Amino acid sequence: DQQVKQNSPSLSVQEGRISILNCDYTNSMFDYFLWYKKYPAEGPTFLISISSIKDKNEDGRFTVFLNKSAKHLSLHIVPSQPGDSAVYFCAASDSNYQLIWGAGTKLIIKP
């Protein structure tokens, strides 16, 4: 039973346009959400996070939106750049701090 789902295995976006990566969760006890980025043959790197008391967090070109009622979060990348091509993982944690990870979405930025 997947508590964190990334339903799109891959996404292709034109350079300069907006990339939107989606993540759904089922556990209403999750109160902290994170996005990680992973290049091939490397470990994930932390990208951005959001607490459940907020509905938006922005860091440069990256913005994460949280819709608690829909149990949905999304990562927006504007504008998309070739270096953004990677696998993006969504992860969620509850008060026990154990992370539950999604399966990842492969983002491909087309020149």
Added chain:
Amino acid sequence: DGGITQSPKYLFRKEGQNVTLSCEQNLNHDAMYWYRQDPGQGLRLIYYSQIVNDFQKGDIAEGYSVSREKKESFPLTVTSAQKNPTAFYLCASSTTGGKVPQHFGDGTRLSIL
């Protein structure tokens, strides 16, 4: 540069053999983690350690063992009891009180001969 070093990058195991994956960090982080990644799945927690000489089982600890004798080192042993060990293994660390991983190593890919 501070970071996490995992070795080896690729590892092959014969049936019935124990193998140990190395993880070393020079970030002075108290907490360290081991994750397993299988194709099409998210990372799953094997073991984690919040402090030296202490560690807890994660979701899939069966067939694995760890030790934390030094702050910098958190080796993972994949024992012969782990029936499906072929996977990509990631080590991670975080600062005191931060119980989600902040930094990851580049991983070790384990395959069965």
